[in-house]
Amino acid sequence: MLPPSLRITLEIFSPPVYNGVVTSRTMQEATFLILTALAAKAQHGYAILTDVQQISGGRVRLRPGTLYTALDRLRAEELIEVDHEEVVETRLRRYYRLTPAGSARLAAEAARLQANAAAALTRLNPARDAT
16 A cells, blocks of 8 residues: 555546536527427426427427426526426426526527528529529
């Protein structure tokens, strides 16, 4: 065994999983739709699931595990917060709402998507005219 003066202590670096809002990466479609569902009013989990399906025209059907994992992440990123809770038929129903940061992030992502769509449509129109 080495004497204490020759021993080396190694620190293990463990970065935090959620260390704030990541604005430089593209928002996943499910995240965009969840935030969109919460843009009009506070909603509970099942209402968010059905609203996301409606907003996406039935293309996106989130599973409860996916939704609640996303809600936990969005809360950690401070994009949403709990609005209120109530007990319905002995079960807790938690309502979520957008925070001001969540509204700003959703607006920025919507503008980015709109600009990308406009660029694509502009480039597609000359191709249609040439045929």
